[in-house]
Amino acid sequence: MNIDLSINSDLVRTLLTKFIHSEITRTGLTRAVIGISGGIDSALVAFLAVEALGAENVLGVRMPYKSSSQDSLDHAQLVIDALRMPSLTIPITEMADGLIAKFPDISNMRKGNIMARCRMVTLYDQSEAFRGLVVGTGNKTEIMLGYSTLYGDGAYALNPIGDLYKAQVRQLSRAMGVPQPIIDKAPSADLWAGQTDEQELGFTYEEADRLLYLLVDQRYTPGECIEAGFAQNFVDTVVKRIRRNHFKRVMPVVAKITTRTPGYDFLYLRDWGT
Amino acid sequence: MKLTLALAQLNTRLGEVDSNLEKHLAFVREARQAGAELILFPELSLTGYVLQDIASAVARRPSAGDPVFKSLLEASREIDMVVGFVEEDRRYRNYIAAAYLSGGEVLHIHRKVYLPTYGIFDEKRYFAAGDSFRAFETRFGRVGMLICEDFWHASSPYCLWMDGADLMFFTSASPGRGITDEILGSAKWVETVNQTYAGLFTTFVAHTNKVGFEDGLNFFGGSTVFDPDGRLVSQAPYNDEGLTLAELDLSQIRRTRARLPVLRDERLDLTVKELSRVLGKGV
Numbered sequence: 017m018n019i020d021l022s023i024n025s026d027l028v029r030t031l032l033t034k035f036i037h038s039e040i041t042r043t044g045l046t047r048a049v050i051g052i053s054g055g056i057d058s059a060l061v062a063f064l065a066v067e068a069l070g071a072e073n074v075l076g077v078r079m080p081y082k083s084s085s086q087d088s089l090d091h092a093q094l095v096i097d098a099l100r101m102p103s104l105t106i107p108i109t110e111m112a113d114g115l116i117a118k119f120p121d122i123s124n125m126r127k128g129n130i131m132a133r134c135r136m137v138t139l140y141d142q143s144e145a146f147r148g149l150v151v152g153t154g155n156k157t158e159i160m161l162g163y164s165t166l167y168g169d170g171a172y173a174l175n176p177i178g179d180l181y182k183a184q185v186r187q188l189s190r191a192m193g194v195p196q197p198i199i200d201k202a203p204s205a206d207l208w209a210g211q212t213d214e215q216e217l218g219f220t221y222e223e224a225d226r227l228l229y230l231l232v233d234q235r236y237t238p239g240e241c242i243e244a245g246f247a248q249n250f251v252d253t254v255v256k257r258i259r260r261n262h263f264k265r266v267m268p269v270v271a272k273i274t275t276r277t278p279g280y281d282f283l284y285l286r287d288w289g290t
Numbered sequence: 291m292k293l294t295l296a297l298a299q300l301n302t303r304l305g306e307v308d309s310n311l312e313k314h315l316a317f318v319r320e321a322r323q324a325g326a327e328l329i330l331f332p333e334l335s336l337t338g339y340v341l342q343d344i345a346s347a348v349a350r351r352p353s354a355g356d357p358v359f360k361s362l363l364e365a366s367r368e369i370d371m372v373v374g375f376v377e378e379d380r381r382y383r384n385y386i387a388a389a390y391l392s393g394g395e396v397l398h399i400h401r402k403v404y405l406p407t408y409g410i411f412d413e414k415r416y417f418a419a420g421d422s423f424r425a426f427e428t429r430f431g432r433v434g435m436l437i438c439e440d441f442w443h444a445s446s447p448y449c450l451w452m453d454g455a456d457l458m459f460f461t462s463a464s465p466g467r468g469i470t471d472e473i474l475g476s477a478k479w480v481e482t483v484n485q486t487y488a489g490l491f492t493t494f495v496a497h498t499n500k501v502g503f504e505d506g507l508n509f510f511g512g513s514t515v516f517d518p519d520g521r522l523v524s525q526a527p528y529n530d531e532g533l534t535l536a537e538l539d540l541s542q543i544r545r546t547r548a549r550l551p552v553l554r555d556e557r558l559d560l561t562v563k564e565l566s567r568v569l570g571k572g573v
Contacts, residue, residue: 023469031466031508034529038503174506283342285505287304 017236017244019226021183025191028184029064032176036068039174040149042290047148051139051169052076052103053206054091056189056198057177058153063192064176065151066099075146076103079135081112081207088206094195104142108134128207132168140171149173157182157221160228161254162261163213170264181228182221219250227254293430293457293538296326297513299526301502304338307348311336311358314373318365320533328370328430330513332461332500333402333437334386335374339463340504345416349378352389352396359389359396366391370428372435374461376417377401383418388435388461390428398426402437403446410465410507411439425453431540438462441483451491452558456543458487460497466510473528477512489520492546492553494538501531518546 040048048065052058065074076099078092089105096103112134116122139150152172154164156179164170177185182203189199203213203221214220227246230236231254236244238251272280298317303309314331321329333339336358337348352359352375362373370392377387377399386402401420405413423446425434434450434457441447441460450458468475480497488495494517501511513526515536524536547553 020470024471027472027474028469030529031469035503035506035508039506281343284344285304285340285342287503287505288344289305290303 017230017240019229021181021225021229023180023184023187025188028180028188029067029192032064033068036065036151036174036176039287040069042287043149045147045149047073047075047146048151049075049077049139049142049146049148050151050153051135052078052092052095053153054078054088054095054198055203055206056194057155057158057185059091059095059194059198060185060189060192061151061153061177062095062099062101063189063194066101067192071099071101073148074099074101075142075148076101077139077142078103078105079108079138080105081107081131081134082109083208084206085209087201088204091195091198091201094198098193098195106138106142108138111137124208128205129165129168131207132165136168136171143173151176152178154178155182155185156180157224157228159265160232161217161224161257162264163217164264166264181225183225218253223250224254227251231255231258291430291540293328293540294324294326295496295515295536295538296321296324296329297496297498297515297524297526297534297536298329298331298335299498299501299511299513299530299532299534300331300335301509301531302335302338302500304504305341305344305348306338307336307350307358310338311361315361315365317533318369318371321535322369324533324535326369326535328372330372330459330461330496330498331374332498332509332513333374333388333463334376335461335500337374337376338504339500339509340507341376342412342416345376345384346378346382349376349384351378352387352399354394359391363391363394363396367394370430372459372461374437374463379418384416385420386413386417386437387420388437388459390426390433390435390459392428397428398424398433398435400424400435400437402440404439404443406439410467413439423449423453425450425455428457431456433457433459435459435461438464441487447487447491447495451493451553452556456493456540457538458491458493458495460484460495462497462499463509464499465507473512474510477510477528481512481514484514485516485520485522488516488518490552492518492543492550494518494523494540494543496536496538498526501529518543 076096112130143150150172152175155177238255242248350356354360377385388400390398403420407414425432432454434455466474484495484497496515498513500509512528515523517523526534
């Protein structure tokens with residue numbers, strides 16, 4: 017059982033910059049809008065987009081909530097400064113609290129989802145204002161685990177890194193010169209103080225990447241992975257997450273009752289005509 | 291005898307035949323100016339690859355009565371060409387097809403036999419399958435054409451070889467997958483297969499692949515020509531659109547076969563006998 021998550025960084029860099037350029041320019045636009053969180057995923061996407069489109073065509077948007085850590089803001093600024101890209105800082109506190117304040121007992125989960133969706137609204141508004149497409153920053157590990165908010169950070173026009181596992185994001189980030197503090201720090205959605213992804217998920221990205229690579233890319237069965245030494249609990253958790261969160265990876269369900277229905281037998285690519 | 295071949299590694303606009311035709315004609319002009327005698331376009335070069343429900347809207351019948359083919363046939367008076375398109379037959383079945391045009395005539399049409407319907411591919415949902423592998427005469431010698439998945443079945447080039455093909459022209463819209471190695475995993479496989487056929491069949495094997503993205507699928511280009519010794523004659527860049535010229539010294543076929551007479555020694559009768567036996571047993 018060979019687990020090789022290494023990538024040819026030069027090749028991937030070429031493919032992903034070409035992808036961004038192609039998918040944006042074929043719509044008639046030339047620009048991109050990216051939410052810069054201070055984390056590695058959005059930093060890498062910003063580096064790729066700037067290489068593809070030119071710094072002046074990529075808008076980096078910082079969207080802090082009142083509980084966001086100063087580190088996140090500072091690290092986001094590192095990316096913006098390194099790339100010399102136009103940027104905006106648009107706090108979402110007022111917007112999010114307008115809803116959050118109505119529910120005194122609101123859970124962290126609900127608050128986190130509201131924040132993610134406020135950021136989506138902000139980015140899509142800038143999409144129109146800046147005349148650029150929103151570029152997504154979710155990686156393959158997150159997408160497979162469903163570790164995202166539907167119509168929040170999961171909403172975007174295109175995503176260059178959605179087929180790269182977290183370890184591969186790290187490798188490409190190192191190759192592209194993403195600032196070291198961003199590469200080194202613990203991944204966090206920063207939805208509340210001290211939160212880290214790995215603590216919330218209950219396992220490390222390194223473990224998840226290796227298991228997902230076997231299950232998804234190499235089509236090993238869960239049983240085969242357990243036999244190979246992965247803990248049964250961990251395998252069960254991941255398999256369940258993949259299935260339970262599949263709704264986040266597909267379009268919403270439409271009741272098919274006529275002779276031709278979008279999504280079922282009205283089938284065209286998004287890139288139709290371009 | 292020499293043949294200057296142009297590998298036209300182009301990107302397409304999905305379903306926009308007029309725009310793609312314009313690009314074909316621009317590539318043809320460039321190839322002519324560079325002295326090419328034959329230009330090879332990729333699979334579905336007039337339409338783009340992931341057609342889905344667009345397929346029937348862009349299907350056509352390759353004759354001078356069709357305005358798109360009228361232009362191409364006109365251009366073929368200056369340069370031979372292989373173009374990829376959706377062919378509609380008289381009973382409205384659609385095929386993935388490659389046409390060889392020369393001197394204002396359609397010399398041959400190959401309809402893709404093997405329609406991949408697995409993984410990222412869904413061709414059988416939209417297309418009818420061809421049912422023949424036939425070599426045909428051109429002014430450069432006897433040619434056989436295959437489209438992408440066709441050449442993943444070793445029997446396809448074997449049939450063409452036995453039908454007299456000394457020049458094999460393959461066309462693809464091959465998406466890249468596998469990002470660990472020096473080049474894309476799928477690109478490496480395509481090259482290995484092309485080189486192997488050239489060497490095993492002691493023929494020239496030229497292959498053009500599309501470039502560009504369709505909904506995130508990336509077509510990697512990297513078009514190649516291998517000679518009858520299995521040596522790389524010419525290779526187009528990966529992922530970039532453009533025209534690549536290759537000079538084929540056709541007399542190499544004689545020299546190679548003098549050294550390595552595998553064609554002379556091939557036992558077609560034995561192959562047919564054994565396959566008939568296997569077929570008869572219903573295996």
